[in-house]
Amino acid sequence: MDLVDVFKKKKIGDKVEIEGWIRNNRDQKEFGFIDFSDGTCFNSLQLVYDNKLSNFDEVCHYHVGSSIIARGKLVKSNGKQAMELKIEEIELVGDAPADYPIQAKRHTMEFLRSVSYMRGRTRTFQAVFRVRSVAAFAIHDYFQKNNYLYAMTPLITGTDCEGSNQMFKVSTFDFNDIPVDKDGKVDFSKDLFSKQVYITGSGQLHGEAMAMSFKKIYTFGPTFRTENSNTKVHANEFWMIEPEIAFCDLNGLMDIEEDMLKYVVSYVLEHCSDEINFFDSFVEKGLREKLEKLVKSEFVRITHKEAIDLLKKSKKKFEFEPSYDEDLAKEHEKYITEHFNGPVFIKDWPKDIKAWYMKVNEDGKTCAAVDLEVPGAGEIMGGSEREIDLKVLDKRIKEKNVKKESIEWFLNLRRFGGCYHSGFGLGFERLLMYLTGMENIRDVIPFPRTPGNCDY
Ligand code: 4AD
Ligand code: MG
Numbered sequence: 001m002d003l004v005d006v007f008k009k010k011k012i013g014d015k016v017e018i019e020g021w022i023r024n025n026r027d028q029k030e031f032g033f034i035d036f037s038d039g040t041c042f043n044s045l046q047l048v049y050d051n052k053l054s055n056f057d058e059v060c061h062y063h064v065g066s067s068i069i070a071r072g073k074l075v076k077s078n079g080k081q082a083m084e085l086k087i088e089e090i091e092l093v094g095d096a097p098a099d100y101p102i103q104a105k106r107h108t109m110e111f112l113r114s115v116s117y118m119r120g121r122t123r124t125f126q127a128v129f130r131v132r133s134v135a136a137f138a139i140h141d142y143f144q145k146n147n148y149l150y151a152m153t154p155l156i157t158g159t160d161c162e163g164s165n166q167m168f169k170v171s172t173f174d175f176n177d178i179p180v181d182k183d184g185k186v187d188f189s190k191d192l193f194s195k196q197v198y199i200t201g202s203g204q205l206h207g208e209a210m211a212m213s214f215k216k217i218y219t220f221g222p223t224f225r226t227e228n229s230n231t232k233v234h235a236n237e238f239w240m241i242e243p244e245i246a247f248c249d250l251n252g253l254m255d256i257e258e259d260m261l262k263y264v265v266s267y268v269l270e271h272c273s274d275e276i277n278f279f280d281s282f283v284e285k286g287l288r289e290k291l292e293k294l295v296k297s298e299f300v301r302i303t304h305k306e307a308i309d310l311l312k313k314s315k316k317k318f319e320f321e322p323s324y325d326e327d328l329a330k331e332h333e334k335y336i337t338e339h340f341n342g343p344v345f346i347k348d349w350p351k352d353i354k355a356w357y358m359k360v361n362e363d364g365k366t367c368a369a370v371d372l373e374v375p376g377a378g379e380i381m382g383g384s385e386r387e388i389d390l391k392v393l394d395k396r397i398k399e400k401n402v403k404k405e406s407i408e409w410f411l412n413l414r415r416f417g418g419c420y421h422s423g424f425g426l427g428f429e430r431l432l433m434y435l436t437g438m439e440n441i442r443d444v445i446p447f448p449r450t451p452g453n454c455d456y
Pocket of ligand 2: 382
């Protein structure tokens with residue numbers, strides 16, 4: 001049976017059979033202890049065996065990492081857990097020889113990344129990937145309870161949302177024999193889709209189409225970007241949640257972002273209490289308090305201009321001088337989130353540094369964009385009210401060099417019963433970094449894809 005059910009449903013005196021892996025095995029002369037985990041819950045169970053077992057000598061030599069099946073009776077324990085299992089029978093299913101990489105000691109994150117296909121066996125990654133699973137459920141739960149449609153947008157697309165230079169190209173061509181036209185250019189008409197296509201960098205534009213039929217939608221899926229940024233917060237494959245809401249303006253959007261984040265944080269605090277306690281002790285001191293505070297707080301909302309004013313007033317020596325026309329650097333984000341000691345919405349960004357689909361404000365200089373910044377993970381959500389004026393869109397598309405033919409269908413949404421609407425993208429891994437205190441995006445994705453790294 002699953003260990004989680006042993007803890008939840010069984011009591012002292014009950015007999016159980018469990019299957020899982022040995023975390024540690026300490027044998028004394030006449031008895032021994034196995035630290036046992038099956039991955040169905042964060043806590044492990046202590047198994048106690050003695051020399052009455054017919055295979056006692058063999059059990060004493062079971063290696064760390066081996067898989068076993070054990071049967072026995074639950075008895076009272078003086079250890080960390082209320083109970084332990086007194087083994088009556090135990091069998092080895094799969095041995096893990098002495099060179100098993102995940103020994104019962106502290107390993108560095110760098111080392112564990114090099115064996116990412118097995119790092120789920122450590123307590124840290126048991127906790128990380130459990131939180132990942134529970135947080136994903138909480139996100140679906142929030143949107144489903146609030147009348148949103150789960151829209152599954154395409155992964156292969158010819159539509160350019162965040163810039164085609166950011167997208168991986170998809171082709172069935174033999175790379176050593178690519179067809180060319182009479183001008184020597186690649187002849188995409190001969191490819192499977194008869195044109196050039198990409199793997200998506202955002203489901204937003206298709207999400208907007210769905211929102212124009214279903215009012216409130218969200219996507220939750222993998223996203224791909226070619227950016228060659230070797231940072232702790234960028235991956236080339238990451239998961240994104242992209243809600244899109246018809247009849248919603250920028251203020252309404254911030255309300256939704258705040259409400260959703262609080263729901264997800266509360267849900268994780270409630271359902272991953274053991275994991276959060278573990279992170280609080282070993283990964284980020286004060287994590288629990290930070291998360292509990294977030295649920296009760298009201299998020300700060302400032303404009304990009306106010307953010308720059310604040311940075312300039314600080315008199316702090318920044319490596320990059322804060323500027324009213326430019327994006328915030330990591331050090332600026334850090335200063336602002338630390339200054340407010342919590343999540344901060346920054347809105348009304350200079351339009352020239354933001355995407356073409358964002359609504360241009362009346363001043364003609366800024367746009368109705370909003371980013372949510374949190375300490376540590378930086379920008380976890382980015383969103384905006386959408387531009388619906390076709391004339392403005394036409395201008396913006398030209399400015400940003402977007403191929404109009406690739407989004408002609410999208411522009412029709414403005415022609416046929418369009419309405420004001422807004423949406424945002426939540427980077428799922430950035431959220432996980434915030435929830436767990438893990439400092440590197442590579443350690444919240446089971447198999448991370450970052451520049452130079454596509455192992456396993
Ligand atoms: O700010 P971004 O690029 O916005 C969009 O893609 C919009 N289409 C979203 C929308 O309005 N529907 O990305 C959204 C979020 C960021 O705030 C960040 O959390 C995350 O996605 N993100 C990344 N996460 C990990 N690695 C990367 N390379 C990321 N790029 C963006
Ligand atoms: Mg962004």
